[in-house]
Amino acid sequence: MSLLVIGSMALDTVETPFGKNIDILGGSAVYASVSASYFTDVKIISVVGKDFPKRYMGLLKSRGIDLSGVQVKKGKSFRWKGKYDWNLNSPQTLATHLNVLSDFRPVLSDFDRKCDFIFLANNDPELQLDIISQVSPAKFMAADTIEFWINNKRSKLIKVLKGVDIFIINENEARLLTKEPNLIKAAKAIISLGAKKVIVKKGEHGLLYVTKRSFFATPAYPLETIYDPTGAGDSFAGGFLGFLASAASAKPNAKHLSEASYRKALIYGTIMASYNVEGFNLKVLSALNRRLIEKRYKEFEKLVRF
Amino acid sequence: MSLLVIGSMALDTVETPFGKNIDILGGSAVYASVSASYFTDVKIISVVGKDFPKRYMGLLKSRGIDLSGVQVKKGKSFRWKGKYDWNLNSPQTLATHLNVLSDFRPVLSDFDRKCDFIFLANNDPELQLDIISQVSPAKFMAADTIEFWINNKRSKLIKVLKGVDIFIINENEARLLTKEPNLIKAAKAIISLGAKKVIVKKGEHGLLYVTKRSFFATPAYPLETIYDPTGAGDSFAGGFLGFLASAASAKPNAKHLSEASYRKALIYGTIMASYNVEGFNLKVLSALNRRLIEKRYKEFEKLVRF
Numbered sequence: 377m378s379l380l381v382i383g384s385m386a387l388d389t390v391e392t393p394f395g396k397n398i399d400i401l402g403g404s405a406v407y408a409s410v411s412a413s414y415f416t417d418v419k420i421i422s423v424v425g426k427d428f429p430k431r432y433m434g435l436l437k438s439r440g441i442d443l444s445g446v447q448v449k450k451g452k453s454f455r456w457k458g459k460y461d462w463n464l465n466s467p468q469t470l471a472t473h474l475n476v477l478s479d480f481r482p483v484l485s486d487f488d489r490k491c492d493f494i495f496l497a498n499n500d501p502e503l504q505l506d507i508i509s510q511v512s513p514a515k516f517m518a519a520d521t522i523e524f525w526i527n528n529k530r531s532k533l534i535k536v537l538k539g540v541d542i543f544i545i546n547e548n549e550a551r552l553l554t555k556e557p558n559l560i561k562a563a564k565a566i567i568s569l570g571a572k573k574v575i576v577k578k579g580e581h582g583l584l585y586v587t588k589r590s591f592f593a594t595p596a597y598p599l600e601t602i603y604d605p606t607g608a609g610d611s612f613a614g615g616f617l618g619f620l621a622s623a624a625s626a627k628p629n630a631k632h633l634s635e636a637s638y639r640k641a642l643i644y645g646t647i648m649a650s651y652n653v654e655g656f657n658l659k660v661l662s663a664l665n666r667r668l669i670e671k672r673y674k675e676f677e678k679l680v681r682f
Numbered sequence: 683m684s685l686l687v688i689g690s691m692a693l694d695t696v697e698t699p700f701g702k703n704i705d706i707l708g709g710s711a712v713y714a715s716v717s718a719s720y721f722t723d724v725k726i727i728s729v730v731g732k733d734f735p736k737r738y739m740g741l742l743k744s745r746g747i748d749l750s751g752v753q754v755k756k757g758k759s760f761r762w763k764g765k766y767d768w769n770l771n772s773p774q775t776l777a778t779h780l781n782v783l784s785d786f787r788p789v790l791s792d793f794d795r796k797c798d799f800i801f802l803a804n805n806d807p808e809l810q811l812d813i814i815s816q817v818s819p820a821k822f823m824a825a826d827t828i829e830f831w832i833n834n835k836r837s838k839l840i841k842v843l844k845g846v847d848i849f850i851i852n853e854n855e856a857r858l859l860t861k862e863p864n865l866i867k868a869a870k871a872i873i874s875l876g877a878k879k880v881i882v883k884k885g886e887h888g889l890l891y892v893t894k895r896s897f898f899a900t901p902a903y904p905l906e907t908i909y910d911p912t913g914a915g916d917s918f919a920g921g922f923l924g925f926l927a928s929a930a931s932a933k934p935n936a937k938h939l940s941e942a943s944y945r946k947a948l949i950y951g952t953i954m955a956s957y958n959v960e961g962f963n964l965k966v967l968s969a970l971n972r973r974l975i976e977k978r979y980k981e982f983e984k985l986v987r988f
Contacts, residue, residue: 462863557768559886560904580865581887582901591985595888595899598866639988679897680986682945 377621377630378417380488381409381614382507383497384454384477385422385432385446390467390657391459392604400657401432402456404497404520407607410662411614411648412495413439414669416621418614421445421488425453425476435662445488449476464602466548484510491515492630493621495613496540498522501532508539516630518542518617520609526553538570541631544613546577559584575616575642577609585642592639597650597676604656608649611661615648616641647672683927683936684723686794687715687920688813689803690760690783691728691738691752696773696963697765698910706963707738708762710803710826713913716968717920717954718801719745720975722927724920727751727794731759731782741968751794755782770908772854790816797821798936799927801919802846804828807838814845822936824848824923826915832859844876847937850919852883865890881922881948883915891948898945903956903982910962914955917967921954922947953978 388402409418419442426448436443454477458467481503489511496504496519504519511517517540525533526549533553537543543566547559554565559576563586566574576584582595619641624630647669652661694708715724725748732754742749760783764773787809795817802810802825810825817823823846831839832855839859843849849872853865860871865882869892872880882890888901925947930936953975958967 558906558908560906564906578887581884582899584901584904591904592988593888593901593904593986594988595890595901598890598897598899600864600866600870602864636988643988677988680899682898682900682942682949682983 377492377624378419379409379412379493379495379617379621380419380421380445380484380491381405381412381495381497382421382482383408383495383499383610385420385424385428386454386456387428388606388657389455389457389470390604390606392464392656393460393462394603395656397657399455401429401435402606402657403454404607404610406436407610407652407658407661408495408497408614408617409436409441410439410658411611411652412618412621413441413614414648414664414666415615415618415644416493416625418442418618419445419488419491421482421484423447423449423476423480425449425451428453435658439662445482445485451476458606460605464605467606482507489515492624493617494518495617496520496536497610497613498525501525501529501536504536505532505539508536514629514631516541516620516624518544518613520544520613521549523549523552534569537566537574540572542573542575543571544575544577544609546579546609550574550576560586573638577612579605579608583642583646585638590635592635592642594642594646595680597646597672598679599650599654602653605653606657607661608653611652612645612649614645616645619644643673643676644669647676683798683930684725685715685718685799685801685923685927686725686727686751686790686797687711687718687801687803688727688788689714689801689805689916691726691730691734692760692762693734694912694963695761695763695776696910696912698770698962699766699768700909701962703963705761707735707741708912708963709760710913710916712742713916713958713964713967714801714803714920714923715742715747716745716964717917717958718924718927719747719920720954720970720972721921721924721950722799722931724748724924725751725794725797727788727790729753729755729782729786731755731757734759741964745968751788751791757782764912766911770911773912788813795821798930799923800824801923802826802842803916803919804831807831807835807842810842811838811845814842820935820937822847822926822930824850824919826850826919827855829855829858840875843872843880846878848879848881849877850881850883850915852885852915856880856882866892879944883918885911885914889948889952891944896941898948900948900952901986903952903978904985905956905960908959911959912963913967914959917958918951918955920951922951925950949979949982950975953982
């Protein structure tokens with residue numbers, strides 16, 4: 377089954393202790409779709425300005441990603457500028473210029489609405505709700521968010537988490553949203569708020585996956601050297617949803633997935649994020665293949681089995 | 683095979699957001715030996731003052747722990763006073779009164795030196811080295827430490843980690859000891875310093891176990907409510923070493939343990955620490971049985987399998 381990714385395409389300027397890159401390919405939809413492209417067909421719904429380099433489109437096309445839903449508008453592309461210090465945790469955002477993204481109001485086509493898996497990458501919860509209203513509830517939807525929306529549009533965000541099949545959030549956001557310092561309680565509180573399933577991403581410490589009836593925890597893939605954490609969350613989501621979409625292909629319904637499939641998908645997401653942060657920008661993520669992914673998956677199994 | 687635990691017996695005054703307890707039973711040797719007592723025979727080598735309540739000795743005896751190596755000296759028992767705030771992470775130490783512990787220089791008996799497993803709980807590295815020198819290198823030794831010794835007796839501590847079979851440390855201590863913010867690198871740096879095996883405890887995020895040839899990571903047992911983290915590290919060590927000692931009973935040599943045994947032992951340690959922090963002081967830890975331990979072990983397996 378195919379995956380529709382609705383999110384940003386950006387020109388990022390990223391500073392890490394290892395170097396600085398100006399106006400490089402970025403955005404939530406980019407990282408998520410490149411990551412998912414190793415597992416399933418992917419289509420991006422997004423918008424860029426006239427200044428968006430053709431070679432960046434070429435990179436996405438080379439991964440087989442359908443770009444027919446990417447509008448090219450007069451004006452400048454969305455730009456994000458961030459800086460990581462030595463601990464390479466959350467970046468310091470130096471600048472955000474929405475530019476053409478500021479009036480992004482996607483209307484899904486008939487084709488889009490037939491996609492069985494939809495990823496609502498970080499965006500204004502009102503826009504996420506608008507998309508949810510355009511899609512049949514039979515489709516599988518996942519949404520991500522950031523602190524800004526928790527602080528500024530909490531009630532709309534709670535509607536989003538009720539409206540999707542799985543809500544993806546990081547540990548600090550989960551604590552902020554629920555006011556619970558204990559992450560297990562925070563995850564359960566998100567379920568109480570109405571989410572069906574929640575993934576709490578903990579960076580180097582792995583993740584928690586909580587539903588009304590089940591609980592799963594995994595460490596991260598151990599990495600000695602992290603070059604650039606940009607896109608880690610989106611490449612996780614892309615790998616996770618890409619694998620789920622591929623696992624669902626044998627099923628009559630996108631939502632008929634077993635707990636075992638979800639857990640496998642969470643590990644594939646973990647593996648994709650680990651590859652992503654090993655290189656600047658999309659350098660490693662865009663140059664993978666299924667053999668490398670399976671190799672690391674098997675290696676990971678050995679590292680955590682007891 | 684039996685386990686010798688060399689460490690402190692204390693009267694703790696512990697304040698958590700849930701209450702305050704004055705002069706309760708504590709100390710590294712107490713938590714470690716009660717935890718280990720569910721798996722194997724345990725003997726404590728320690729010292730207390732004349733003020734040490736008999737009922738505390740009674741509690742340890744009721745767990746079958748051999749107290750013949752506990753000296754009762756004129757003077758006051760070692761006292762520790764700590765406070766946890768709402769996040770229940772590391773305690774703030776309010777006071778440490780070494781009292782009779784200040785001139786604790788244990789000389790092992792012939793019986794002690796025949797124990798196959800020895801845990802050198804947190805102590806002055808010089809004292810740990812003195813014990814290492816009394817024991818045959820054929821015995822299995824593990825050591826723990828705290829920040830104070832990393833800051834004040836680093837070179838002696840490095841001799842300790844070279845002299846034992848397994849070195850147990852928490853994540854902040856590992857970073858402090860190696861000056862490496864990345865924990866995987868920090869763990870490997872401890873191996874480079876000469877440790878044969880190292881466990882890096884990460885509290886709610888589980889642990890890493892690293893040797894020259896292997897790597898293992900596990901999340902913690904998920905707990906919604908933590909009442910009192912005191913003794914978490916020592917109850918982990920006790921469960922870990924207690925299980926190893928029991929697994930080694932079928933072997934000709936205490937050091938002939940498989941990677942699978944180490945991993946199982948790490949999970950048993952994790953389970954014992956999870957029970958310990960669920961109650962004030964030793965309330966839960968001292969009232970367990972193997973059925974409850976096995977139950978949680980199996981439950982944990984289900985939570986992390988994929």
